[in-house]
Amino acid sequence: MLNNLTQPHEYPGKLFVVEGIDGSGKTTQLGLLAKWLSAEGHRVFVTEWNSSALVKAATKTGKKKNALTPMTFSLLHATDFADRLLYKIIPPLKAGMIVLADRYAYTAFARDATRGVDRQWVRELYSFAVRPDVALYFRVPIDVSVDRLMARRIKLKFYEAGMDLGWSTSPLESFKMFQGRVLDEYDHLVDEFGMQVVDAKGSITAQQRTVRALIAQHAQISQIDIAAGEITNDESV
C-alpha cells in the first residue's frame, strides 16, 4: 500500500506544519511565521486541525454529550483531515503556495494512541496524507504548558484534558496525566517522521528566530521564489 506520509510530495508548493501539546505556543509561532512569509512576498494559506464544516455538527454533538469513543474521535478527526486535505491543502500546494498547518496527522498519532487506539492502525488510516516539507515540534514540559494555559485563564476542555478516559475527575490532574502521555508519544514521532524539535520553553522571539532559520534552510523558499518571480517578469512582461 502506498504511504504518502513517508514519501516526499511533488507539488510546487510547500507544506509546513507545527505540532505540540496545548500551551506549547505553536499557534503563536505559526502566526508569526505566516506574517514573515507574507511580508517576504509569499502567498500563504493557514489551516487548522478540526476546522472543516463537514464534521463540525457531529463533533459538536459528540463532544457536548461526551459521546465520542476513542475510535469515533479518531475517525471524525480523520474525516475532517481528509476534507481539508483535498479542499484546502492540496489546491494551494498545486498552485505553488505555502500551506501552514496548525497540527497535522501527528496530533492524531499522539492523541489517539494515548486513548488506546492501535498505533499502526492510525498510521495506516492517515497514509493518504501529504508529507510536510518541514514538521516543527514544539517540545515543552507539562508544567510550563499548564502555567501558560492558566495564565491565559483558559478553561481546560473535556477531551483536551483527556477526561473521557476517566483517569481523574479533576480537569487539571487529568490534563497533566493525559498530555504527559501525549508528550511521550510525540517523542517517538520525532524520530519516526523526522520532525524538527524546537525548545518551546524559550522566549517567543528566540523561538521564532529558530523557526525562521529552519524554514528558510529547509525550503530555500525565498531564493527559489524570488528567482522564479524574476524569470517570469523578464520573460512575459
Next chain:
Amino acid sequence: MTSPSDAPETPEPGANGASQAGGYYGRGIPYLPIGGYPGKLIAIEGTDGVGRSTQIQLLREWLEVKGYGVIETGWTRSPLMQPTIELAKSSNTLNKLTFVLLYATDFADRLEKEIIPALKAGFVVLSDRYIFSALARAGVRGVDRQWLRNLYGFAIAPHMVFYLNIDVKTLIGRVLESRGMDFWESGMDLKHGDDIYDSFRTYQNKLLKEYASMADEFHFRVVDARRTVDRIQDELRRQVGAFLEPVEKAPEPVLSAKV
C-alpha cells in the same frame, strides 16, 4: 494469558477472511478486547433494492418466535453521524475519502454502542448491510483496496454473511416497480452521464462485480435473490436455524476447554 479473548498474537494486516467469526478482522480496538461472547452477528448484504430489509424483518419475526433476542442495526443509522451524512449527501460536499470515513465513523459508533453490547448480552444481531457495502462502494470509486481493508480492521467478522445476489436487469425492474432510482444508488456522483437509467445500470454493474470479488475472501453465503421473497426467506431460515440450533441445545459450556 488471563483474558478469555481469542485475539491473535500477531494481528492480521486488515479486514480479510482469515479471521475467526466473532473476532476482529484486523488490528481491532485494543481497549475493547472481545471474544467468547454468547451473541451472534449475522450480516445480510446486497446491493440497493435487492430486498434486504424485507428479509431481515421476516427473519427477525421467526427468530423471536423461536425465542431468540434480536437486535437490528443498519448502515448510517447511528445518532451521532446520521444528520451529518444526510447533510453531506444533500449538499454534495463529499469526496470519496470523506465519504468512506464518515461511514466508517458511523459504523464504529454502532459497533461500540450497539453491536458489541448486544453480542455480550447474547442477542442475535441482524445487520442490514455490513462493511462489504462500504468496501464495494469505495472500491468502485477508486479508493485503495488495501487501505480500506486496514481501515475496517476494527470490524468484527460476522458469524454468517448472506449475500443476496441479483443481476442488474432483474434489479432494475424491481427498483423501478417499487421506489424508483435514487441519485446515490445510481452513482450519479461518478458522472457517468446525465441519464439516471444508464448511470444506474453502469454503476450497479460495477458494484455487483465488487461484491462478487469479495465473496470468497469473506466467505459469503450467496443466496439467489431473483427468487420470490418466501423462497429466499426459507433458505435463510434453514441456514440460520442449522447454525443456531446446536448452540441452543448445547449444555453448559465446558470451562476447562479454554486455555
